Amino acid sequence: TLCGGHLESLHPEILEVIQRALTEDIGSGDATSNSIIPPTATMLGQIIAKQEGVIAGLDVAQAVYAAFDPQVKFQSQAGEGSRVVNRQIVAKVTGAARSLLTSERTALNFLGRMSGIATLTRTFVDAVAGTKAVILDTRKTAPGLRMADKLAVSRGGGQNHRIGLFDMILIKDNHIDFAGSIEEAVARARANHNGLEIEVEARTLEHVETALKLRVERILLDNMSPEMMADAVRMTNGRAKLEASGNVNLETVRKIAETGVDFISIGALTHSAKVFDVSFDYING
Numbered sequence: 001t002l003c004g005g006h007l008e009s010l011h012p013e014i015l016e017v018i019q020r021a022l023t024e025d026i027g028s029g030d031a032t033s034n035s036i037i038p039p040t041a042t043m044l045g046q047i048i049a050k051q052e053g054v055i056a057g058l059d060v061a062q063a064v065y066a067a068f069d070p071q072v073k074f075q076s077q078a079g080e081g082s083r084v085v086n087r088q089i090v091a092k093v094t095g096a097a098r099s100l101l102t103s104e105r106t107a108l109n110f111l112g113r114m115s116g117i118a119t120l121t122r123t124f125v126d127a128v129a130g131t132k133a134v135i136l137d138t139r140k141t142a143p144g145l146r147m148a149d150k151l152a153v154s155r156g157g158g159q160n161h162r163i164g165l166f167d168m169i170l171i172k173d174n175h176i177d178f179a180g181s182i183e184e185a186v187a188r189a190r191a192n193h194n195g196l197e198i199e200v201e202a203r204t205l206e207h208v209e210t211a212l213k214l215r216v217e218r219i220l221l222d223n224m225s226p227e228m229m230a231d232a233v234r235m236t237n238g239r240a241k242l243e244a245s246g247n248v249n250l251e252t253v254r255k256i257a258e259t260g261v262d263f264i265s266i267g268a269l270t271h272s273a274k275v276f277d278v279s280f281d282y283i284n285g
Contacts, residue, residue, distance in 0.1 A: 010060065011147045011151070013146075014148050015067070017144055017147075018063055018064050018067050019067060020144070021064075021106045021109070022067060022106050025105060026102060030098065030101070033098045033102050037097045039098060040096075041096070042095065042096060042097055043096070043097035043282060044092065044093075045093050045100055045280050045281060046077075046089045046092050046093070046280070047091040047092075047093065047280050047281075048089055048278065048280075048281055049085070049086060049087070049276070049277070049278055050086060050277035050279055051276065051277045052086055053115060053116075053118075053119035053122075054081060054115060055079075055080070055081070055082060055090050055111075055276075056111075056114040056115045056152045056156060057110050057114030057115060057118075057148070057155070058080055058090065058091060059080065060114060060151075061074070061108070061110055061111040062091075064106050064107040064110060065093060065103050065107060069095060069096060071096065072094070072095035072096070073094045073095060074093050075091060076090070076091050077089045078090040078091070081118060081156065090278070093280075108278050111276070111278050112275045112276045112278050113142075113148070113273075114155070115152070115276030116152075116274050116275045116276040117156060117270055118153070118155045118157075119156065120156070120268070120274070121152070121153050121156030121157060122156045122157050123250065124158070124250065124253055124266060124269070125156065125157040125158060128254060128264070131254075133261055134262065134263050134264070135158040135159065135266060136159055136160070136161040136265040137149070137150055137153040137160055137161055137270055138245075138265050138266070138270070139162070139164065139165075146163070147163075149270045150163065152270075153270065156269075161263075161265055167196065168197050169189050169196045169197065169198045169199065170201070171186065171200045172220075173222070182200060182207060182214070185200075186198065186211075197218060198216045198217055198218070200216050200219055200220065201219075202222065203223070203224075205232060208232045208235055211240065212239055212240060218240055218242070219232070219243070220245055221244050221245065221261065222245055222246050223245070226252075226259050229242075229260075229261055230259040230260065232261075233259055233261060241263065242262050242263070243265055244261045244263070244264045245265045248266045249268070
């Protein structure tokens, strides 16, 4: 049973990183399982949540087993992105015993990381419920795991900011300082414009006003107080989308959302999420 959509829908980069992760873990072979378990032995096992939270990455875990042994059968027992409770069975896995045990850690690593990100994301999404603010991720992802990390954010109810440096122009403080001014940085970006949205980082309300005069699509309010953000919302009056960023946490996110900003980007979603506790239990052969 496919969970969370067809495996073919997983991004090619996720499938590639699965292969690398299996190679990293297995190397020349699973010395323990291959020594103890006959090649013809079969096994039924289950993946269990060991805490409450949001489960995400069941299809990625399934893809891990399929990449190692296409004969393994993976049956999801929970909805992708759904809330689960401690001791809840989230999947059942059947197949060659060696295959299940050899693939186990890699599958659980993806599932635990993605569920941890989704759980933290949902906490932030719930914290701003009733406001217009959308919770966004950042590029602060584990190297090589960006597509999986960002998929987990979306499964947790957040939205993805730019995937990388290639799909949006984000003029930050170092770009502005190098160019000499916001005006010059935007002019250079537009001279090489290829249809990408332009966002400008603003550190002061004067920067916001400058960006508005330049008619950029989005303005990043960097480390501003909620009071300054509220002023920026009034100044902007819908002329650009506003994104709050910088040291956002669960104690401050609601107050930030209530200023009226459109987006709140949070690096912690992917760089500080606690891995979700999941385990694989042998049932029978």
